[in-house]
Amino acid sequence: xxxxxxxxxxxxxxxxxxxxxxxxxxxxxxxxxxxxxxxxxxxxxxxxxxxxxxxxxxxxxxxxxxxxxxxxxxxxxxxxxxxxxxxxxxxxxxxxxxxxxxxxxxxxxxxxxxxxxxxxxxxxxxxxxxxxxxxxxxxxxx
Numbered sequence: 001x002x003x004x005x006x007x008x009x010x011x012x013x014x015x016x017x018x019x020x021x022x023x024x025x026x027x028x029x030x031x032x033x034x035x036x037x038x039x040x041x042x043x044x045x046x047x048x049x050x051x052x053x054x055x056x057x058x059x060x061x062x063x064x065x066x067x068x069x070x071x072x073x074x075x076x077x078x079x080x081x082x083x084x085x086x087x088x089x090x091x092x093x094x095x096x097x098x099x100x101x102x103x104x105x106x107x108x109x110x111x112x113x114x115x116x117x118x119x120x121x122x123x124x125x126x127x128x129x130x131x132x133x134x135x136x137x138x139x140x141x142x
Contacts, residue, residue: 034119038128045113046130049088053109053134056082060097060107061136070105070138072097079109088113100137108135 060079064070076095083093094110110133117125 030119030122034123037118038120041115041118042128042130045115045128046132049111049113049130049132050134052083052086052088053111053132054136055086055134056080056093056095056111057107057109057134057136060095060109061105061138064105064138070099072099072105075105075107079107083109083111104140105138106135108133 056079059082060075063078064075075097079095079097080090080093084090088111092112092114094112096108098106100106110131112129112131115128115130117128120128
């Protein structure tokens with residue numbers, strides 16, 4: 001019969017060390033997956049918000065007519081309407097319509113988009129929020 005002394009055998013000392021390494025590597029892999037998946041979702045939301053904000057601002061300025069005059073309230077409503085038709089909730093659209101010091105109309109549209117987090121939700125972040133701004137200035141040519 002063999003008895004163990006106060007010192008464990010070398011093979012017993014390493015027991016379970018691979019489990020610690022695997023747990024550490026799994027955490028790193030989940031973090032990387034979160035960056036790839038949720039980072040991609042954030043970039044797509046940012047691209048959509050930026051494109052919609054720019055297009056809404058251009059649309060509102062394009063509808064501006066020299067014959068009808070500049071109406072900031074109407075221009076703001078046109079920009080909001082365009083963004084809404086593009087799938088953005090009206091409450092996520094901020095519009096500033098103003099006349100520049102040089103007399104030209106300018107409209108600035110800021111859109112906020114929210115996407116549901118997939119992987120980083122495990123860490124407690126449920127929503128990814130991005131903001132993008134687009135602007136347009138009326139240009140007149142003689």
